[in-house]
Amino acid sequence: MVTIHAMTPEDDAEWRALWNGYLAFYEARLDAETSAAAFDRLLDPASPVHGAFARDERGDAVGLVHWLTHPATWTRTDYCYLEDLFVAPAARRAGVGAALIAHVVTWARQHGSAKVYWLTEETNETARALYDRVATRSGFIQYQVKLTD
Template identity: 40%
Template sequence: MADLTVGPPTEADFERWRALFLGYAAFYHVELTDHRIAESWSWFFDPDRMTDCLLARTADGTPVGLAHYRTEDSPLRGTRGFLDDLFVDPAHRGSGAVDALFAELRRIGEQQGWPTLAWRTAENNYRARSVYDRYATTTGFLTYSMSLGA
């Protein structure tokens, strides 16, 4: 982990972030349009949006992992963190990139005063779940998604 750094993206990171994001989408069998990619990227640079991005970088500055996260208000729990997406280039799995991303998310969460950081993953995402189990416990909640036609 010593040769990895984590921080926000710069405009110059777009192509590498895009490749990582497409890898993440492919894992979940989601086809991304150019519009969806451009819109998501723009959120990270828009101060009026809550979604942020962290990139794990190798010693030469190449992004090899991403985390998309945001602050979320919960009437029951207060303001907390929510991790929308986490992905590491398969060639860099086991490199400490996930550990570095979680360390930075913890630092940000503590700085923001979040009581928790929550996230979801697919039930059959066993490799990721084995890592997540080192950082958190499952909540027992199920996720539902209602289609709204948009």
């Protein structure tokens, strides 16, 4: 049985372990200051960025999710963007990812968001199998112009 809870300052070490696993999965590197700033945002009640952990029956953190809301021009309410979702490899295919997504969807409903959306790499077949079960594929293709490294 997985439980979901908001992140607290005491979760720092477990968050960093999962965060580093997430970055490694995407072959990404962030400097320590950027990662520290991300965790600080997750804890700041004034920040639009939120985070939660999934814990297994032993209480170990086995997944994380980060999300934020933003105004949109196609609705009078906000959209909720699920920015980061990661489940530790040993806990995959056990419902952890679905529970984390459901947590964000519930939160977004409670806060009046018009929709929850997210991105993933085309090659992330494991995650896409889950996403195809819990959401509708939008058909849009993302483009970006990087402004910083």
